[in-house]
Amino acid sequence: MSSLQFDIAHLLAGSLVLASFLMLYQDRLYALLNVYALHAGVLALSVAWQAYVQDAPHLYVTALIALVFKAIIIPVALHRIIRQLGIHREIENVIGVGLTMMAGIGLVALSMVVMLRVTPGADALAREDLAFALSVVLLGLLIMVTRRNAVSQVVGFMSLENGLVLAATGAKGMPLVVEISVAFSVLIAFIVIGIFLFRIRERFDSVDVQALDRFRGERR
């Protein structure tokens, strides 16, 4: 592998982490969705580049799935949902942005340390890819934890899944059928969560999960 190929793969995976940080930072829903679309687009590019580098044509299918489903269909559908629910003006934050960003940086450092330590035998590209993928997964979890709006939790979950796909493509020899099933499971999860969003909204006039907690008689 030439150093240019390596650098480009590195650049794309790094951009994915950067996009995750962007998502962490957004406090408006539309903006969050747009960044998510960008996130998925970068993932598609990265996967496509891996396909080219590894000379594995089936990865192009994965890239296509990522582009069509995650970068186009899901963001558009979420846009519609937000419009229908009428929550596009909502602003939400549980912890301050600064603190969240600090935590995010800490997570990236942690995943670098972990991955570089446990995979000394693997080739350099796979190591870097896995480290970045773990960062994306952790940042996705962080998004889920720091938001209280159900829609943004869904977006956090989707970005987490993007991290998984990145890890899967970085490791050579991942069968296509696994990726397709992962993509499908995410799609199903998305549909189920979408339906639930409407049900929650119907009952509580809000998609703030705090309403659920209040309903159960809990204090925060």
Added chain:
Amino acid sequence: MIAVALWSVAALLALAPAGVVLSTRPRGSIILYGGCLVATSTLCVTALSDLLYFPHLTPSATLPIGLPWLGAHFRLDALSAFFLVVVNLGGAAASLFALGYGQHEESPGRVLPFYPAYLAGMNTVVLANDAFSFLVAWEFMSLTSWALVVSHHREAENVRAGYVYLLMASFGTLTLLLAFGLLASGAGYDFDAIRASHPSAALAGMVMILALLGAGSKAGLVPLHAWLPLAHPAAPSHVSGLMSGVMTKVAVYGFVRIVFDLLPEPVWWWSVVVLLVGGPTATLGVLYALMQRDIKRLLAYSTIENIGIIFTGLGLALAFKAQGLDWVAALAFTAALLHVFNHALFKSLLFFGAGAVLEVTGERDMEKLGGLIHRMPKTAFAMLVGCVAISALPPFNGFVSEWLTFQAILLSPQLPNWGLKLIIPAFGGLLALAAAFAAACFVELYGISFLGRPRSDLAASAHETDRFSLAAMFALAALCLVAGILPGLFIDALAPVSKAMVGNVMPHQTGLEWMTIVPIAESRSSYNGLLVFLFSALSGMAAASAIHRLASDRLRRAPAWDCGYPDPNPAIQYSASSFSQPIRRVFGSVIFAAHESGEMPPPLSPAPARLTVDMRDLIWDALYAPIAKVIGVVTERVNMLQFLTIRRYLTLVFAALIVLLLVVAL
């Protein structure tokens, strides 16, 4: 050989779903119990012929079920064959008994499907030859017996019994799991591989303790016995007989298999641990039994006593084997196994008798029974044989095995280790005490329930039970007698087991004149059951005929001796509590914290006087109650985790992940 056994087990398993269908049919229980009878008899004959004619063959089979890389290993060696005989003899007798008894079951749908599954589970435990199959079968046996315990779940007492049983069974399986986990660390789960491995002494000791805890909790060793007197009586009587007579033996099998077979040579302190548990179990079990009024509960406590005797025998075998006296170890081991067999016979018989009494009178409380010998003479006769046998009186079988155990104890001065030499006679004392109490206990059971006058209308209107139940009881009673007067045959049949487990055998018994048994040498001690039987039978007949000939041969019925009271109420007869009162006064105040309080009405008041006896189970108070309390407090705290918000759950998962990653990173 093993194919026949496995097919029979498969037939039992297949009968379980059939039981669901059959329970709705009017004659369904007959078909099901008949099927169980055929399958268990087949297994019993197979195992017996294996033990008698091919003891040195160890046929094995591997089925492609269970763990994919392991499969399910089965093996039929002499030990398995012996325990298969015990399990299936008990199973066949219980099935025969249930052909009659099971027809009166109110809710057959709760019993019929689980009964064959339970039998299959016990058989699989004995046949298993890898840790995985063993544990799965063990747990299967526990769960199916639990289902049978709670089959009459409308009574709150049975539900509690089931709950305690389930907890203790899980504890037992957990300790066995740990034991096998330690054993498998160097070898894998296959028993053959474990036998070939050489665990360190410390590890082997730990495995021994865990096996004692696991098997002991199932067998009912004190202090792990608390569930047994609750659960065994709660099940339908033929299942009670199986649980007490047979399942506790499967637990003994588990202990013998691990400690005598899978582990390397024993160390002397193992025997001390086993004896320290076994001896007190025998004495405490029978003391508890004496204090009971409920027949089935009394029998359950007496099971604890007999398990104590068996484990004392096993402990002696460990002591002698560890000290190199393997010819005495063979004696102690054979005595323990013989007691396993004998106890399975008479405890099943006694539970069947109690079941027959329960069926016709609806009473388990002895103080509401009485005079049954006139109303159910055949049951009374079979019960008498069972009571004499379990009280270890010659010429029945209980005497032989206990006598052999004492012979081993009497050889303890030959041990080189001074500690063992000094403490083993103490356990002899405990066993002797237990044997005396057991006799008192069964005099109480028989005298209060079967003799005297009926204490309630139900007891007065009792009638003889059905012929299937009687056939089962008489078959077992006959076996008790045969094993008592011809013990040499049984001892010789156990020789291959003893050879495989302790490496030596008792002297060959058959062929000595008059069927005498000689445990060590003729000059030392010998016992002849046949002569004792002939003498007692002949002298009894001679005395009876002399009385009839010389005095009067007319049958004369007269009122029972009434102590000088005019027309006394039957309730003032000697009762179970009054029978055991002297023993309660001597031992009860220490062991049960018992105290009596009398309440005398003032003069001229018509109010009744009262005597209340308050007894506590100190082991329950000291061991179980604090544990239950701690668990209650902890679960109360942990229960808060059930009611967190979604985000908090996510945060918890996230935090756990971060902590784990930090552990990897640092």
